[in-house]
Structures are given as structure tokens and as C-alpha cells.
Amino acid sequence: MAVTRRHLLKSAACLAAAPVAGLSSGCTAPLGTRQSYLTQVLAPRNYNVIFHWLDVIMQQVRDQRIAPPRAAYNFGMPLAAGFLAANSITRTYGEPYNIGWGPYDADPQVAYVAAFTTAASEVFQQPFVVERAQYFNSIPGSQAKSNGMEWGRKVGLKVVRMRTNDGSEPSEVNYYLNRYKQRNDALAWKPTGPFYSATPGPAFDSFARAAFPGHGAITPWTMRSGSQFRVSNFYHPASPEFAAEFKYIRDIGGSQSRIRTPEQSEIAMFWEDGPWGITPPGHFLYLAAQALQHKPMSFIELAKAFALLGMTQCDASICAWDNKYAHDIIRPESSIRVRAPQFQNPDPDVRVTPNWQSYIPTPNFPAYTSGHSTFGAAAAEMLTLILGREDVALSGKVPDEVIWPQLKGVVRHWRNIRHAAEENGISRLYGGVHWELDHKNGMRSGGDLARHAFTTMFPRIG
Numbered sequence: 001m002a003v004t005r006r007h008l009l010k011s012a013a014c015l016a017a018a019p020v021a022g023l024s025s026g027c028t029a030p031l032g033t034r035q036s037y038l039t040q041v042l043a044p045r046n047y048n049v050i051f052h053w054l055d056v057i058m059q060q061v062r063d064q065r066i067a068p069p070r071a072a073y074n075f076g077m078p079l080a081a082g083f084l085a086a087n088s089i090t091r092t093y094g095e096p097y098n099i100g101w102g103p104y105d106a107d108p109q110v111a112y113v114a115a116f117t118t119a120a121s122e123v124f125q126q127p128f129v130v131e132r133a134q135y136f137n138s139i140p141g142s143q144a145k146s147n148g149m150e151w152g153r154k155v156g157l158k159v160v161r162m163r164t165n166d167g168s169e170p171s172e173v174n175y176y177l178n179r180y181k182q183r184n185d186a187l188a189w190k191p192t193g194p195f196y197s198a199t200p201g202p203a204f205d206s207f208a209r210a211a212f213p214g215h216g217a218i219t220p221w222t223m224r225s226g227s228q229f230r231v232s233n234f235y236h237p238a239s240p241e242f243a244a245e246f247k248y249i250r251d252i253g254g255s256q257s258r259i260r261t262p263e264q265s266e267i268a269m270f271w272e273d274g275p276w277g278i279t280p281p282g283h284f285l286y287l288a289a290q291a292l293q294h295k296p297m298s299f300i301e302l303a304k305a306f307a308l309l310g311m312t313q314c315d316a317s318i319c320a321w322d323n324k325y326a327h328d329i330i331r332p333e334s335s336i337r338v339r340a341p342q343f344q345n346p347d348p349d350v351r352v353t354p355n356w357q358s359y360i361p362t363p364n365f366p367a368y369t370s371g372h373s374t375f376g377a378a379a380a381e382m383l384t385l386i387l388g389r390e391d392v393a394l395s396g397k398v399p400d401e402v403i404w405p406q407l408k409g410v411v412r413h414w415r416n417i418r419h420a421a422e423e424n425g426i427s428r429l430y431g432g433v434h435w436e437l438d439h440k441n442g443m444r445s446g447g448d449l450a451r452h453a454f455t456t457m458f459p460r461i462g
Contacts (some may be wrong), residue, residue, distance in 0.1 A: 027130050028056045035059065037278060037399055041290035048363055049109050049135075049300050053082070053116050056131055057403065058286065062277050062400065068105075068371060069215045069317040072281040073168055076221060076314030077159065078120040083300075083307035085115030085155035089148070092298045093458040095396030097162065099155055106147035110139060111459055112303060114152025122160045159252045166219035173214045180213060180325035186237050186342040189366040192333045195357040196432075197255030200264070202274050202403055208364040216322030221311035222453035227323040229448050231441040234329050234368050237409045245349035246340070249332045250349075253432020255357040260430055265359065269404040269432035270412060271372065271424045272360050274399060277400030280372050280424070281313040283380035287420060291392050304458055305386045312378045312453050316446050320374040323445065329368035332432055333358050369432045369442035376421030377446030383417045385454045390416045 029035030031047055038047075038055040038148070057078055061071045086108035088099045102111065113135055117128050139145050182188065191208060216226045223229065235242040252260050260268075273280045288309050292302065330339060335354045343350055384390055395413040398404065414420040425443055428434035 028059055028332050029359040031055070036063075037282075037286055038289055040399065041286060041294055041396060041430065046293035048299070048302070049113060050082075050306055051293070052135075053078070053113065053120075054285065054289060054306065056128070057120055057124070058278055058282050060126060061279055061282055062119075063123065064126075066279065067211065067275040068204045068273070068279040068281060068375075069212050069273075069321055070173075071279040072313045072317035072375070073218070074120075074123040075281055075285060076310045077123050078116045079164060079306050079310030080221060081117035081119035081156045082112040082152075083303040084159065085110040085152040086300055086303050087458075088155060089151065091461060092300050093304060093460055095458055097159075102151045102155070103147050104146055106140075106151050107142075108148065109299060110136070110145050110148030111152035111155070114149045115156035116152075118153050118156025119159050128211075133259045134377060159318040163219075167214065168218045173212050173218070176210075176213045176325075179217045180328070186339065186344075187234065187328075187330050189328050189330050190334055191364055192331050192362045194361055195333065195337075196359060196361045197357045198269060198359050198404070200405055202361065206248065211363070211365045212321055213325050213365070215322075216318055217327055218318050220315045220318050222457055223315050223319065223449055224310075227326070228452075229319050229445040231327060231369055231445055232321055234327055234435075234437060237343035238345045240347065242343070242417045243345050243350050246332075246335065246343075246345070246438065247347075249347040249432060249435060250336050250353065250356065252430060253332060253358055254353075255359055257359070257432075260359070261293070264430040266407070267411060267412075267423055267427045268360050269407055270410065271397050271427035272431065273372075273400075274361065274403060276403050280375040281317065281379075283399060283424075284313065284375060284383075284421075285309060287394055287396070287417065288379060288416055290394060290396065291387065291417065295387060308386070308453060308457060309379060309382055311457075312382050312450050313375060315449055315453070316374045317371065318380040319445050319449055320369055320371040320442060322372075323369040323441075324346040324366040324371075328366050329435075329438075331362050331367045332435060360431035360433060367396050367434055367437050369445060370425060370428055370438040371442070372428050372434075373421075373425030373439045373442030375448040377443040378422040378450040379445040379446075380417040380421035381450035382454060385450070390418065392416055394420055395420040 036055055037058045038051055042051060052064055084099045087093050088102040088107050089108040089111055117132050120128050220226055273283050292305060307442050336353050340352045341352050393415055395411055398407045401408050425439045429436055
């Protein structure tokens with residue numbers, strides 16, 4: 001990556017303010033501070049090198065205001081690179097990327113950090129000078145350390161080269177480039193204005209252009225292609241099924257809803273997770289850290305677990321965005337405010353309501369399927385498979401109270417991670433930004449891709 005003058009100045013300022021040693025860092029907030037995400041969910045005795053670096057990149061996603069699909073991509077590469085470097089030394093699992101075996105006399109945790117930070121520097125365009133220096137300076141000098149640093153950097157660069165032409169470049173991801181054919185019928189997506197009613201809340205540009213129309217064509221980590229789990233077609237706009245969807249979302253998801261309960265309004269905001277914080281894929285990695293801290297696991301087992309979680313969150317973003325732009329389905333807000341007459345639906349409930357507003361902000365990309373539902377289902381299925389059980393209860397506050405200050409102090413409770421994923425997905429209906437079929441089929445494709453990844457990736461050797 002190119003290190004700019006801005007990066008160097010920032011690094012120098014951080015070095016001047018940084019603590020002397022340990023895992024704490026100057027620019028990244030350390031465990032125990034309000035800015036650290038994992039402070040909210042980790043017991044200090046469970047803190048380790050994997051959780052430390054996960055916290056670092058969660059904070060980068062927040063601080064750089066990275067949008068959800070790109071955040072998922074940025075989580076995936078460092079978590080994969082770190083595991084691949086460490087695993088090539090421990091020789092515990094098979095892998096399909098031809099990394100090769102590392103030196104026997106290398107420290108796998110040092111190699112993990114060297115590879116992780118090399119990949120993270122690329123995807124975040126941030127050199128992590130302070131964070132790297134403080135970690136490596138905290139490790140006593142030895143041949144194992146030197147070998148780990150050298151091998152980890154080599155693996156990290158190999159992973160970066162492997163992903164260099166994967167279709168994720170901004171110039172490719174942010175334009176259609178004929179990857180997907182746009183609809184020209186009544187269901188065709190069009191930009192939606194920021195007409196939402198929950199306040200205070202985030203601000204959005206009016207009628208922003210389509211976000212990431214090429215993201216679904218990125219080379220995935222665990223799927224054969226972005227379209228491997230593409231779902232069936234959306235309802236015909238003149239069908240009774242569509243009429244039922246139209247009426248339900250209009251009634252429950254609008255600013256003046258008489259049927260949405262206070263708890264459902266809270267759920268809509270709790271899981272909104274816009275690009276001013278941890279984002280949906282980050283939220284589920286955050287919940288995974290909360291759950292996995294209590295499972296007895298070796299370093300390499302935990303590294304594998306987070307590699308699978310990060311890679312499938314990336315693949316969930318590719319799967320969801322492939323579905324979104326392959327189907328190109330209109331959002332409820334445009335349908336209810338403007339488009340209803342064009343659907344030619346005989347149901348009298350399919351009518352225009354010009355002043356209707358979604359409760360939470362409607363995103364600037366097609367509806368079908370729901371990214372939230374795909375992210376949540378992929379994480380829930382993967383985490384359940386890793387844990388080997390479903391009955392792991394979770395609870396927590398919203399990771400980023402600053403986005404919706406009315407959530408300050410709110411704690412939600414879930415029977416298990418699948419319960420959390422279902423609530424996350426259905427929150428988009430309560431918020432008025434998705435059709436119910438977006439949620440149902442997003443959950444299905446997310447679960448399918450996670451099961452596929454778990455059964456095909458990283459078999460134990462011997």
C-alpha cells in the first residue's frame with residue numbers, strides 16, 4: 001500500500017501519545033476505555049491477541065465510517081490472513097489457498113499478528129504503525145519471534161496478492177460495469193430519499209446513487225461464486241402475496257404506525273447499525289466474541305473460528321449484494337409513496353400514500369434480499385456450528401449508542417444467537433425498509449452459505 005504524508009503525521013502523533021508497552025495502543029483505544037468495543041462484552045481475563053486485533057479493526061470500521069458491505073470485506077481479509085499464517089506453522093488444518101508450511105521454529109501468535117496487520121493495512125489503507133510497534137515491542141526477542149514476524153508478513157502479502165484482482169477495487173465495486181442488468185418494469189429499484197421519522201438519528205444525503213452495485217461480483221472466500229446462493233424471484237407486483245407484503249410494511253414500518261409496539265420500535269433502532277459505527281457484520285463479530293470467550297479453545301482453534309466468521313461475513317455481503325442487483329427490487333418507501341399505481345394490483349390496499357415515511361432510514365440500494373438478514377443468519381449458523389450447541393444465551397447494549405442516543409441504557413436479551421439473528425432481520429420490517437420476503441430469503445441464503453463453509457473449509461489434519 002502507499003503510505004501517505006497524512007498517515008505518517010497521524011502515526012507520529014499517535015507515537016507521541018502512546019503508552020509504553022503491552023497490548024494497549026496509542027491510536028486504537030485499549031481495553032477498558034469507552035472507545036473499545038470489546039470492553040463492553042469481554043471479561044478482562046479472557047482478553048487475548050485475537051480479540052485485541054479484532055477490536056482494532058472494529059474501531060477502524062467505526063472511525064473511517066465504512067459502509068456495511070465494505071466493512072464485511074475488510075473484516076474478512078485480516079482474520080483469514082492471521083489464521084492462515086499461524087496455521088501454516090502449527091499445521092493443524094488443511095486449507096485451499098496453497099499457503100504452504102511455515103518454519104517449525106516460528107511463533108504462531110507473532111505470525112498471526114504480522115499477517116493480520118499486513119492484510120489490515122491494505123484493506124483499511126492505514127499502516128497501523130503504533131499498533132504494530134507496541135505489540136511487537138511487548139514480545140521478548142528470540143529467533144521464534146523473528147521467524148514469526150518474517151513468515152507472517154510473507155503470508156500476509158501473499159493473501160493481499162491473492163485478493164488483488166478479486167473485483168473489490170472501488171472503481172469496480174461502485175459502478176455497474178454491466179455486471180448486472182437493471183430492471184425496466186414496475187418493480188425496478190430507484191433511489192429513495194431520506195424520509196424517515198425516528199429522531200434523533202443519523203443524517204443522509206438526498207437520493208444518493210446506488211451503493212456498491214458491483215459488490216456481488218467480488219470473488220468470495222468460501223463460495224464457488226457470488227451467485228451460488230442466489231434466491232428465487234420476487235413476487236409479481238400484481239399478486240396477492242405482494243399485496244399482503246405491501247399492506248404489512250405500510251402498516252408496521254411507517255412513521256405513524258398504529259400497530260408497531262414500543263419494543264418493535266426499539267428493535268428497529270437497536271439493529272439499524274448504519275455506517276457510523278460497527279455495522280451489521282461487525283455487530284455479529286462482537287456478539288461472537290461475547291459467546292466464544294467462554295468456550296475452551298486453543299489459540300489456533302479460536303483463530304480458525306474467527307477466520308470462518310470473518311470470511312463468511314464477507315461472503316454474506318457478496319451473496320446479499322449479488323441478490324440485490326440481480327433482482328433489482330424496489331424499496332417499500334418508493335412503492336408506497338409513488339409507485340403503487342404501476343403495480344396494477346387489484347387489491348385496494350395497494351395504493352399511494354404520498355406522505356408515508358419509513359421509521360428508520362431507507363438505504364440507497366435495492367431491497368431483495370436483506371443484507372441484515374444474510375449477515376445475521378450466516379453468523380448465527382456459523383457460531384452455532386462452532387459452539388456445537390444452540391443454548392448459549394446472549395444479552396447486550398447497542399454497540400454504538402451515539403447513532404441512536406434514545407437507546408442509551410437499553411439492554412436486549414436473546415435465548416441464543418439464532419434468536420438475535422432473527423430479531424436483527426425482522427428489525428428491518430419494523431423500520432419499514434424491507435419486504436418480509438427480503439428477510440426470509442436472506443436468512444435462508446445466509447444459513448446455507450455458513451453451513452457450506454463450515455463443512456468444506458479447513459479440515460483438521462490427521
